[in-house]
Amino acid sequence: MNETAQNKQAGKVAVIDVGGGQRGIYGAGVFDTCLDDKVRFDMTYGISAGSANVTSYLAGQRGRNYVYYSQYCLRKEYKSLKVLMKQHAFIDLHYVYETLSNSDGEYPLDYPAMMANPALCTVIATEAETGFPHYFTKEDFAQDQYQVIIASCSVPVFTRPAPVGSHLYFDGAISNPIPIQKAFDDGADAVVLILTRPKNFFRKTSSDKWLSKILKRHYPEAAKVFARRALTYNRQLREALELEKQGKVLIVAPDSIAGMKTLGTDPEAGEKLYQKGLKDGKAIADFVDRWQNQ
Secondary structure (H helix, E strand, O other): OHHHHHHOOOOOOEEEEEOOHHHHHHHHHHHHHHHHHHOOOOOOEEEEEHHHHHHHHOOOOOOHHHHHHOOOOHHOOOOOHHHHHHOOOOOOOHHHHHHHOOOOOOOOOOHHHHOOOOOOEEEEEEOOOOOEEEEHHHHHHHHOOOHHHHHHHEOOOEOOOOEEEEEEEEHHHHHOOOOOHHHOOOOOOOEEEEOOOOOOOOOOOOHHHHHHHHOOOOHHHHHHHHHHHHHHHHHHHHHHHHHHHHOOOEOOOOOOOOOOOOOOOOOHHHHHHHHHHHHHHHHHHHHHHHHHHO
């Protein structure tokens, strides 16, 4: 082996799942293919529903998130008029990430396996008081203590902010929806980016602006960031597309969302997205291998 080859170091590859409510079933399919192909990422980043996908992937639980999206999220315990009246929220995240996911739940997260996985895990949420992104790690998890996932999934107006420690948090997609720069700052050499909309989709500001007006009354700083969410997403997406041209980023995204909405309950659309994820995920193994074994 020559000196140049000896001095080469294996590249670190990160994966980012941006989430997107029920569209996250696409990411579930992508990760299931990664498990089938024995893809091992060095670093993982989950935002909103993407944080649930990431943790199940780290635990090696193939198909777990598919069951959650295709079955559990259709239950009245998760979303119904009763939930709205009792929780003052459109969805009950505690039902999914506590009742079902705890060790005595219907489909527990394999917490020991997740923690034993050597890959770094970062879950992104938004501080309700400041609007700044907050980066949770494995140190913020404990057996049957998955509040950081609830925090990352707490969409303003539709749910209340989630407490973690002494602070309140909203959905991570508000402050850092596509955290590619964070991954590179943490030491990644390449990134697999999982989107849940087509990669040529750019957000519009209209819905964010009126929702931010509702949020402003109690959380003015978070409301300011929320109002700029589309601009932040679009800027970060353009950066990702440029890095893709350079070969540093692999964007995995559906060619359509099959009619699935963020809080939708269309089983047929969900199945189509999951199958797209399974298929599109096949591109990842070669990309990761090329960087990790360069």
